Amino acid sequence: MKAILCTHFGTPDDLVLTDISEPTPAPGEVVAKVVAVGLNFFDTLIIAGKYQKKPPFPFSPCGEFTGIVETVGQGVTGFKPGDHVLGYCTFGAARERIAVSTDKLVKLNVDLDLVRAAGLAITYGTSYHALADRAHLKPGETLAVLGAAGGVGLAAVELGKLMGARVIACAGSDDKLAFARSHGADATVNYASQDLRSALKDLGGEHGIDVIFDPVGGSYSEAALRAIAWRGRHLVVGFAAGEIPKLPLNLTLLKGCAVVGVYFGDWVRHDPQAYRAALDQLARWAAAGKLSCHIHQVYPLCETPQALKALTQRQAMGKVIVQP
Numbered sequence: 001m002k003a004i005l006c007t008h009f010g011t012p013d014d015l016v017l018t019d020i021s022e023p024t025p026a027p028g029e030v031v032a033k034v035v036a037v038g039l040n041f042f043d044t045l046i047i048a049g050k051y052q053k054k055p056p057f058p059f060s061p062c063g064e065f066t067g068i069v070e071t072v073g074q075g076v077t078g079f080k081p082g083d084h085v086l087g088y089c090t091f092g093a094a095r096e097r098i099a100v101s102t103d104k105l106v107k108l109n110v111d112l113d114l115v116r117a118a119g120l121a122i123t124y125g126t127s128y129h130a131l132a133d134r135a136h137l138k139p140g141e142t143l144a145v146l147g148a149a150g151g152v153g154l155a156a157v158e159l160g161k162l163m164g165a166r167v168i169a170c171a172g173s174d175d176k177l178a179f180a181r182s183h184g185a186d187a188t189v190n191y192a193s194q195d196l197r198s199a200l201k202d203l204g205g206e207h208g209i210d211v212i213f214d215p216v217g218g219s220y221s222e223a224a225l226r227a228i229a230w231r232g233r234h235l236v237v238g239f240a241a242g243e244i245p246k247l248p249l250n251l252t253l254l255k256g257c258a259v260v261g262v263y264f265g266d267w268v269r270h271d272p273q274a275y276r277a278a279l280d281q282l283a284r285w286a287a288a289g290k291l292s293c294h295i296h297q298v299y300p301l302c303e304t305p306q307a308l309k310a311l312t313q314r315q316a317m318g319k320v321i322v323q324p
Ligand SMILES: NC(=O)c1ccc[n+]([C@@H]2O[C@H](COP(=O)([O-])OP(=O)(O)OC[C@H]3O[C@@H](n4cnc5c(N)ncnc54)[C@H](OP(=O)(O)O)[C@@H]3O)[C@@H](O)[C@H]2O)c1
Pocket: 039, 040, 041, 042, 122, 123, 126, 147, 148, 149, 150, 151, 152, 153, 170, 171, 172, 173, 176, 215, 216, 236, 237, 238, 239, 240, 241, 242, 262, 263, 264, 265, 311, 312, 313, 314, 316, 318
């Protein structure tokens, strides 16, 4: 079968498409045919050796997928051949078939297209965990989303609206902002042409911004934090801009606000039941048309490097998908 392999740390162009032997399931594992792979920004970090996890070589990148169970290993209960599954595996999904432990799988209980569903686990899962569990976002609150047209950003815009918030989308181009508006954003800030801090202060009014969803980092984080409300929550989701910012702690004192870390992988490990319940909810919302699961582009497996470059070159709006 075909697989994309990373044989040394480098760029997307260093990945190779190759033939490897078919997997067999170890005890507690299933083998699933991979239908669609959802790409995430951290895939670009893992192949560069810049992610917190460094898999042994050679490995396939890509951490989330949808698939169909083909064979089950010894001791597996709850999964059978033919089941449609959502998978979260950190790395290993960019291949035609994957052997994966069942604790990394959630069965899809609704009728949902497996290509559309390929971003539900990590992408929508992260934004749901951030807004519901970490920020306790309430109806009527104001939510500002940085990187609002990206994977987790667009998911935060849509989930913020579903949770009853007023959503301000912040992004680096007018096209991306029009896209975020068409997915429910109430107001927009172009942080490439506007001063983020003063634009958010204007839109937040005297009260300020209740929740900031920040997957971008760099200089944007402090600018946004300066517009936060009393008792606001600044969600630290990621650093797509490259630089990990250092925030002046006096701002948290003056605003009585919280800077809150969000770590999807540890949430799944620490609270698997909550994760499964959340994915069930997300799948039902997606099947009901309440979440777009918008796809930027679907690439064949051999074009995984080009697909990853759509993320590093800041082109993607919604999810980038690879289909083996
Ligand atoms: N904490 C967690 O558990 C968790 C889970 C998932 C993802 N993340 C993190 O969240 C971030 C976003 O992930 P994603 O998969 O949603 O990525 P994505 O789809 O590529 O979105 C990232 C967004 O960041 C903005 N950006 C600003 N500077 C950038 C740069 N130099 N290069 C690329 N993008 C830049 C882009 O929007 P503009 O062009 O509009 O600025 C882009 O839409 C990443 O840092 C990722 O590691 C964290």
